[in-house]
Amino acid sequence: MVIQWFPGHMAKARREVSEQLKKVDVVFEIVDARIPESSRNPMMEDIIKHKPKVLILNKSDLAERDKTKQWIRHYESQGIIAIEIDSIHSQITSAIEQAAKRATTNIFERNEKKGIHKETIRALILGIPNVGKSTVINTLAKKGAAKTGNKPGVTKAQQWINVGKSLQLLDTPGILWPKFEREDIGLKLSLTGAIKDDIIHLDEVAIFALNYLIEHKYETLCEHYKIDFDRDGEVIDYFDQIGIKRGMKMKGNEINYELVIETIIRDVRNKKFGPITLELPNDELS
């Protein structure tokens, strides 16, 4: 598998984020609720230093509810303020406003004692591409102020978006790059669509997906493809069975594996096997 770590991009992103950080009181670090650790940039803490932070597990509609709760408990037990949101289908303003207040209470109290009175909290959205930064900003702005899509390096005049009564959000998110020196992190990022499909070989991603489904969603897997898979069989045979069942053939009656692989990955991304959480707090992650 190809392992990527964008050192040049990272240095530039880091500089840009450092500039944005100077303007805000609190950082909203957005991650994908299906892979809360793998979708974090490991240098995040180092970059934001002691700035108050709220960890936002976005796309909660795509993740398993009880496992998301486990993650929130895990982070809160480490003193990290963490909330879950579904920025497409639900109201998020008050949850975000409240979390920002929780994260900044100490600072605002300290300022008051020094005679510095501030009414509004200023915040920056930060995260790796495709975790939903722009969607969150758009939902909070309620008028499509920030364009969705990942466009690092595009500069424009930054503006503040009013969120509720007490929060102001920078309309441009800070973008950091994912780091995936560990193979499973790359596979998870690819399966959830966080990195482009040409970075990691998709056959490996599909095998990873099938292994996960066999272990955690075996019945749903069989039901979806209407195949009675052999649980102890070779994963490679699953490709054949899906290809035959779906008539995915090429000239000469050979199975079109590329199509089978794309189908499996697309089905996972489109929630055909229900919500999916690919990692838990006690999994070993370095």
Ligand code: GDP
């Ligand atoms: P960004 O690169 O971090 O700004 O990510 P985007 O805001 O462009 O979102 C990436 C993709 O994730 C888009 O297709 C969004 O529609 C989708 N997305 C964002 N938030 C959510 C969410 O809460 N639930 C679901 N199901 N999809 C989301």
